[in-house]
Amino acid sequence: MQLPQKDKTLIETKGISETQLSDQLETFQNGIPFVKILDYAHLGKGIKQLSDQDKNEYYQFYENSNIKVIKFIPASGAASRMFRLLHQFLDEVEINEKKIQALLKTEEFLPLNPLIHQIDRLAFYEQAKQLSKQSSQNFENYSQAEQAVLILKTALSEKGLNLDALPKGLIPFHNYGDKIFTPFEEHLEEAKSYTIKNNNAQLHFTISEEHENNFIATLKQYLKSHNKENIDFEVNFSYQKPSTDTVAVNLDNTPYRDENGQLFFRPGGHGALIHNLNEINADLIFIKNIDNVSKKQTDKRITTEYKKVLAGVLLKLQNKIFGYQKALEQNPTTELIEEVQVFAQDNLNIKSPSHKACELLNELHRPIRVCGMVKNDGDPGGGPFWVEGDNAEQSLQIVETSQVDPNDEKQQQILKEATHFNPVDIVCGVKDYKGQKFDLKEFVNAKRGFICQKSIEGQDIKALELPGLWNGGMAHWHSIFVEVPLSTFNPVKTVVDLLKPAHQDH
Structure with a gap:
């Protein structure tokens, strides 16, 4: 494909090569x-269920470790998604009791x-209410529903709180009476309970x-007002790289161009x-x-416990892998190879480990993730499945519903029968047995992207x-799935979710 100079200049500024562009179009x-899913992962077949004794052992193993720990939170999502239905309602509604009630009775x-x-x-009620009173002289004369509509309009509008323009991480989620926390601040609080090493x-x-200054301002305010333990917080931010942008195409797969004739990424x-x-x-x-944060102390305590348990599972397993790798390098006896093969089958879900020392060493040589899995309480969505790879090998993967053929009844049946789903509760080990960092890009399955x-x-x-971070993005990692309680999963997908018990006092 011969690119005009303006296209070459554009992709160069983004850090995208001509080969990458060509691959995307292809x-x-x-x-x-x-x-191709072969089966859903379940207890005893792909998902571990830990006894109280196991949990205590793994918990202590993490507590006694002296390692460098970081909490990684994807937080670029816009809040506008959680207000989508509310927006549609506010666009149609009038400040009129009868019309409000009539609209609320519609299925939509x-x-x-x-x-x-x-x-x-x-949590943002009082602030939005005060602004509504200032902008509407008749506020006190309105009915409760009319006031509510006014307050919600104020919360979203540019002249009001402008919540619609914020990232989800900076929306007021939880009102504690003496303080109001955003999910960003809740993650800082949560970090105190399980990521602290040497204070x-x-x-x-x-x-x-575009939102970095807002995050920094919120961080400064938090450290000033809520870090009474004097913990040394080290908080960093990064953005998605322009080199990871992808080109848009028309429905006939030709490159889409804007009104200036430019490619659109x-x-x-x-x-x-x-x-x-x-x-x-x-x-x-x-x-x-x-958005997965809770206001309830019991949820927070259970979340902390299981974070440490999952970390202990990873560290203990990693130690075993590292020990075997060193032994295979130094003295790969037949007995050792057989022992490692059994270990790989039983603990790493490697169905047919190699009988050659060098190949076995290579099969062990990959990053590890231990993922919490929650029991389904409705639509399964993305979850843990046994998957067939390009060479007919089987592996444990996290698969999204959209990745499975909607017209294949057998595949859809496996989806429906799934017992667990993925709450994105992941612990990663990204260094090898020599202490060197893995290049994580080498363990991505590039064929697992999404076209929408x-x-x-x-x-x-x-x-x-691109292949999802915990889907194809980690396809070639060691994947260990562990059952965790539903109380560790309290996402806010719409503003109505903020009324659920996990985000309230009772």
Whole structure:
């Protein structure tokens, strides 16, 4: 493909090579094959269930470790998604009791009823209410529902709190009476309970560059007001790299161009963050989504316990792997090779480990992730499955629903029967037995991306997302799945979720 000079200049500024661009266009042309799932992972077959004794042992193993730990939180998501339905409602509604109630009875807006009737339970309620009173002289004369609509309009509008323009990480989530915390601050609080080593807590947030000043200001305020333990917080931020952007195409797979004739690139999704993760230097990395935080002390205690347990599982397993690798390098006897083969089958889910020392050493030589898995309580979504690879090998993977053929009844049946889902509760070991960092880019399955349909200024286009961070992005890692309680998973996908018990006092 012969590129015009303006295209060459554009991709050069982004750090994208002509080969990468060509590969992306070829992917659109060829499509991405569906993942072939062989079975869902379940207790005793891919998912470990730990006894109280096991938990205590792993917990103590982590507690007694002296390692460098970092918590990694993808936090570039915009809050506008959690307000999408509310926006549609506010666009249609009028400040009129009858019209509000009529709209709330429609199937589309039925889920918003709790929001109108329990608006005073939202953490941003008081602030939005005061602004509403200032901008509306008749505020006190309105009914409760009319006031609620006004307050919600104020919360989202540019002249009000402008929550719609913020990243989700900076939305007021939890009201403690004497303080109001955003999820960003909740992650700082949570870090105190399981990432501190030598009075130091390290966190890394991936954010949008435009919001960095807001995050820094919130961090400064938090350290000033809420760090009574005088913990030495080391908080860093990074952005998705422009070199991980992907080109958009028309529905006929030709490159989409804007009104100036320029190629159009979009962010490559959370799979791009493997590059950010790759630059972190730590012995152990905890990964958790920005919106998965709870206000309840019992949830926090259980979350802390299981974070340490998962870390202990990883460290103990890693020690065993490292010991075997050193032994294989020094004196690979037949007995040792057989012992390592059994270990790899039983503990690393390697179905057919090699009988050659050098190949076995190589099979062990990869990063490790220990992932918490939660029992399904509804739609499974992304979850743990046994998957068939390109060479018919079987491996444990985290698979999204969209990666499975919707027209294959058998595949869909396996999806429906899945017992657990992925809450993104991951602990990573990213160094080898010599203490060297793995290059995580080498362990990505590049064929596990996603093609989806989007629109740009009303025109339908196709977009390419890179293999998801915990999907194809970690496809060639050692993957260990451990059952964790549902109480460790309290995400906020819509603003109504903030009314759930995990985000309230009762």
